[in-house]
Amino acid sequence: MKKRLHFLVVILLIMNLTNLSLAQNQTEETTQKISLKPTLGFEYFSRTIKWDENNYNSKLKSYLFTFSLDFEIQEGFFLSFLLGYSSNNYNGMIFRQLPFSVELEDGGIGGYLFGGEIKKNIFSQDNYEICLFGQFVYSLGATKNWEIPGLNVEASAEGKPTWIRTIVGPVFFYKGFDYFYPYLFLNFNYLWGTFKMKETIQNLIGSENKEFSGEGLFGLSVGSVYEVSRSLSLKGEASLIPYVGFIIKATYSF
Amino acid sequence: MKRIKFLSIFFMIFIFSLSWSSQNFRGNKEKEPKNFPFRQEIRYIKSINEGQPFRYQGPPYAPDQVLVKFKASLSIQSIEAITKAYRLNKIKKISSIDVYKFQIPENISVEELLYSLNKNPDVEYAEPNYKVYLAATPNDILFRYQYNLYNSGQEVGPPGSPQGKKSADIKATQAWEETKGEKIVLIAVIDTGVDLLHPDINEKLYSSGRDYVNNDFDATDDHGHGTHVAGIVAAETNNQEGIAGVAWNCKILPVKVLDENGVGDVDLVIEGIDWAVTEGANVINMSFGANMNIKGLTPSRFFEEAIRDAYEKNVVLVAAAGNDNGPVLYPAAFDAYCLAVAASDYNDLRAEWSNFGPEIDVAAPGVWILSLWPESLTDEGYLPYVWTSGTSMATPHVAGLAALIKSIKPWLNVREIMDIIRFSADDINSSLYPGKDDYVGFGRISMEKALVPIKITSSK
Numbered sequence: 001m002k003k004r005l006h007f008l009v010v011i012l013l014i015m016n017l018t019n020l021s022l023a024q025n026q027t028e029e030t031t032q033k034i035s036l037k038p039t040l041g042f043e044y045f046s047r048t049i050k051w052d053e054n055n056y057n058s059k060l061k062s063y064l065f066t067f068s069l070d071f072e073i074q075e076g077f078f079l080s081f082l083l084g085y086s087s088n089n090y091n092g093m094i095f096r097q098l099p100f101s102v103e104l105e106d107g108g109i110g111g112y113l114f115g116g117e118i119k120k121n122i123f124s125q126d127n128y129e130i131c132l133f134g135q136f137v138y139s140l141g142a143t144k145n146w147e148i149p150g151l152n153v154e155a156s157a158e159g160k161p162t163w164i165r166t167i168v169g170p171v172f173f174y175k176g177f178d179y180f181y182p183y184l185f186l187n188f189n190y191l192w193g194t195f196k197m198k199e200t201i202q203n204l205i206g207s208e209n210k211e212f213s214g215e216g217l218f219g220l221s222v223g224s225v226y227e228v229s230r231s232l233s234l235k236g237e238a239s240l241i242p243y244v245g246f247i248i249k250a251t252y253s254f
Numbered sequence: 255m256k257r258i259k260f261l262s263i264f265f266m267i268f269i270f271s272l273s274w275s276s277q278n279f280r281g282n283k284e285k286e287p288k289n290f291p292f293r294q295e296i297r298y299i300k301s302i303n304e305g306q307p308f309r310y311q312g313p314p315y316a317p318d319q320v321l322v323k324f325k326a327s328l329s330i331q332s333i334e335a336i337t338k339a340y341r342l343n344k345i346k347k348i349s350s351i352d353v354y355k356f357q358i359p360e361n362i363s364v365e366e367l368l369y370s371l372n373k374n375p376d377v378e379y380a381e382p383n384y385k386v387y388l389a390a391t392p393n394d395i396l397f398r399y400q401y402n403l404y405n406s407g408q409e410v411g412p413p414g415s416p417q418g419k420k421s422a423d424i425k426a427t428q429a430w431e432e433t434k435g436e437k438i439v440l441i442a443v444i445d446t447g448v449d450l451l452h453p454d455i456n457e458k459l460y461s462s463g464r465d466y467v468n469n470d471f472d473a474t475d476d477h478g479h480g481t482h483v484a485g486i487v488a489a490e491t492n493n494q495e496g497i498a499g500v501a502w503n504c505k506i507l508p509v510k511v512l513d514e515n516g517v518g519d520v521d522l523v524i525e526g527i528d529w530a531v532t533e534g535a536n537v538i539n540m541s542f543g544a545n546m547n548i549k550g551l552t553p554s555r556f557f558e559e560a561i562r563d564a565y566e567k568n569v570v571l572v573a574a575a576g577n578d579n580g581p582v583l584y585p586a587a588f589d590a591y592c593l594a595v596a597a598s599d600y601n602d603l604r605a606e607w608s609n610f611g612p613e614i615d616v617a618a619p620g621v622w623i624l625s626l627w628p629e630s631l632t633d634e635g636y637l638p639y640v641w642t643s644g645t646s647m648a649t650p651h652v653a654g655l656a657a658l659i660k661s662i663k664p665w666l667n668v669r670e671i672m673d674i675i676r677f678s679a680d681d682i683n684s685s686l687y688p689g690k691d692d693y694v695g696f697g698r699i700s701m702e703k704a705l706v707p708i709k710i711t712s713s714k
Contacts, residue, residue: 094707099663099670100678101432101707145714150703151677152689152696157710204673 037070037253039080045245047191048215051093057215058092060163060191062139064113070251076121076131084113086139090161090195097208098199102148102157109161111141119171127176133185134168139193148199155201163193163212167219179227189219189242216242223247314545315382316519318360319345320367321556322380323353336376340367348521350528351563353556355383355521365550384520384554384584386512386544400497401600402486402619402651403427410600410622418600422682422698424618424651426500429658429701434491434502436661441487441501441537441653442530444523445480447473447510449628452481452638454489454496455506463508464529466522473508475628477516480508482642483541485626486650487657496639497624500654500701504661507535512542520544523585524560531564536660538564539653540573540592541646543583558588565591568668570656574645576609589613593656593672597621597648598698602682608645610692615672616679617694620648655701662705678703 043064050057066084073079087108094103115137123130141161148155169187191214198207223237231253239245320342324333333354337344342356358367364382371380401410405423409415440460448455450462450473463473475481484506489499511526512518523540530538546553564571572593573586581587586594586609594613597605597620604610605621620643627640652675659671666674679697681688690696 096662096707097665099666099674100703101705103707103709105709105711106713146710147712147714148708148710149712150708152679152681153677155677156714201673201677204670204677206670 035072035254037072037078037251039066039068039070039249039251041066041068041084041247041249043245043247045239045243047243047245049093049191049193049212050215051210051212052096056094058090058094060212060214061089061091063087063108064137064139066113066115068117070117078117078119080117080119082113082115082117082137086111086113086141088139088141088161088163093195093210093212095195095197095199095208095210097210098157098197098206099204100148100151100155100199100201102146102197102199104159106144106146109141109144109159111139111161114138114140122170127174129173129175131171131173132168133171133187135166137165139163139165148201151201153202155199157197157199159195159197161193161195163191165189165191165214169219173225180224181226182224183222185219185221185223185237187219187221188217190214190217214243218242310385310387310517312385312387312517314548315364315384317364318358319383319519320356320358320364320371320380321348321353321383321521321554322356322371323351323378323556325376325378326352328376332376336374340371346521348524348528348556351524351556351559353521353524368551379555381554381556382551384544384546384557385517386520386523386542387517400624402623403498403500405600415622416600419602422598422600422602422619424500424655424698425700425702426498429705430502432705432707433658433662435488435504435658436664437503437505439501439504439537439657439661440507440533440535441504441539441657442507442509442526442533442535443480443484443487443539443541443650443653444509444511444526444530445475445483445539445541446477446512446514446516447475447480448484448506448508449475449481449626449630449638450508452485452626452629454493454626454638455481455485455499456490458488458490458499458504458506460505460507460533463510464526465510466525466529467510467513467518473510475508475510476514476631477512478627478631478640479512479516479541479646480510481628482625482640483539483646483650484508486623486647487539487654489626496626500651501657501661504654504657507533516542518542520554520557524556527560527564531567531569535569537570537572537653537656539650540571540585541644541649543574543576543586545576545581546584546587547581553584553587557585558591561585561588561591565668570653570660570668570671572649572653572656574649575611575614577605577607577644577646578609579607580609582609582611582613587611587613593652593675594695595645595649595652596694597643597645598682598694602680602698604683604693605643605645608648608693612692614692614695615676616652616696617682617698618648618651619698620645623647652699655699655704658701658705674704675699 046061049060064086068080068082070080118134121131143160146157171185173183195210220241221239225235227233235249237247341359345355401418403426405418407420465473488501491498491502509526511522576583593615596617597608598617599621629638632638676696681697
């Protein structure tokens with residue numbers, strides 16, 4: 001319920017701010033054009049996740065490889081659709097609802113990524129620009145099977161994790177340099193997910209749906225966009241709060 | 255930055271001091287905990303039974319009694335007419351299973367009467383009143399270390415006694431990090447009673463219990479065996495006194511069905527099981543057994559019915575295999591409903607006297623096991639603790655583990671708990687008999703594997 005509420009808040013925030021911004025723009029004379037920008041991205045983050053009613057925590061370390069298409073549907077207003085692959089490490093997560101409790105220590109679990117982004121300029125004056133950025137990412141983990149060691153009969157476990165992350169907030173750009181635009185990103189950053197684990201040991205069968213959520217709701221990132229040429233730009237971003245991570249993106253403009 | 259440095263240094267000093275004090279504590283514990291019976295008491299200790307486990311020598315069933323169940327359709331008048339015809343003297347009725355206990359006439363044998371009764375169309379079933387007896391008796395009084403819970407390779411008894419093999423134990427200390435049990439989990443010890451005033455267990459008793467031998471509600475132990483068994487399961491632990499029990503926080507429900515000689519009739523056991531289930535027992539420990547493999551007779555159906563009834567009410571039943579190097583005794587041999595426990599020793603070898611057969615599920619340490627002894631039965635100047643051997647001593651280790659599993663995973667049913675205990679056992683005789691075998695079953699129990707999360711490190 002809490003997660004749904006968070007999600008709703010994020011969506012409403014994006015819609016409100018976007019509508020507000022669109023309304024402002026409608027009063028301005030802007031050039032309407034749709035352009036397409038393919039972007040390749042890589043992201044790493046290591047985030048504390050809490051589970052079992054927040055009594056326990058471990059780290060979720062994820063590598064995200066993304067390909068997105070950014071549609072500039074209006075000048076300064078981008079919509080993106082995102083696809084990709086993720087490798088997620090849930091080491092340290094313990095499943096105590098199973099007949100035999102197990103702790104994951106096997107490294108990464110691959111999965112597919114789906115998502116979308118929205119970016120809209122809402123303020124611009126002199127060398128300063130503020131835009132609103134929102135992102136929604138869904139990581140659908142692949143099913144993975146493990147042997148449970150140490151027992152005197154054959155024992156196996158089957159797991160399938162998924163997580164969803166929403167980020168929304170204002171990005172403050174400084175555009176006083178040529179080709180190089182540093183920025184500060186304050187955001188609402190929420191991650192939640194489920195790890196379904198099933199255990200089979202002869203006739204002894206159990207399953208656990210473990211819900212987890214990322215620690216911290218508000219984030220701070222710093223980054224910069226570097227325009228290599230008129231058609232190619234690079235972006236680097238480092239997350240400082242509520243977790244450590246970084247993003248590298250290369251965008252090509254037609 | 256300076257603040258971060260300061261905090262880091264402070265944190266490191268804090269962690270270092272914690273680990274240093276923790277090591278010191280462990281060191282003290284390994285030397286000699288306070289209030290423990292120390293080595294100087296050794297000279298005051300007498301040897302009992304030459305270190306051998308107890309073996310019952312009497313008849314396999316009561317020579318003057320039978321248990322009879324009549325057809326459900328029969329009226330009380332019809333039952334009275336039948337008993338009059340057979341000249342049976344009613345002793346009592348076990349209401350929980352609708353079985354009558356009769357004294358038989360002097361001029362007829364149990365076998366002849368049973369033959370006749372079982373031919374009678376009004377009788378559903380008749381059987382002897384089997385004798386159940388202890389699967390162990392004490393041999394020495396001493397306390398030094400409980401190798402059964404944590405075996406560091408120490409001497410297992412007084413000076414000159416054998417030295418144990420390191421890690422030939424049930425891995426209790428690792429498991430206690432995960433759980434020490436819950437107070438709401440109740441372990442019934444159906445035995446000779448429990449010393450209700452023993453300082454190392456009196457706070458752990460759920461009630462004063464039930465005494466079916468003297469027919470009252472004071473299950474005081476007049477033999478010693480039940481107190482010893484109860485101590486292994488759940489002696490007061492971490493109290494700087496005496497010994498540690500397997501299930502630190504679980505409660506004991508004493509049920510006395512065996513007399514001061516350690517012998518009892520199966521009808522009392524049936525009543526004891528029924529009462530324990532009614533009182534809410536989650537686990538029942540039965541460190542006794544009966545030989546029901548008698549030519550011309552079948553094992554007690556009434557006993558099996560009581561055991562099955564408890565099993566179906568989600569109670570874990572744990573029973574001793576016996577100490578005769580022979581077939582598994584009953585109730586341990588009720589394979590579908592009971593965990594049958596064999597005895598292993600301080601070297602993780604099967605005790606040579608431990609009974610064997612396909613019914614054996616697991617083994618647990620049962621040689622030179624130290625536990626409580628009734629203060630009333632302890633001579634002045636002696637400590638109320640003794641060493642004993644037997645599958646009776648192995649069984650409460652398993653009952654304690656079952657209680658811990660029930661504590662940490664109360665949603666599991668009895669079959670699942672039994673499987674966890676079986677599948678997590680260490681196959682201690684795998685070089686001779688890989689897999690489940692007739693001697694130690696799946697192996698010596700491992701509390702660590704049963705309770706501590708298993709690390710998954712490799713995918714299929």
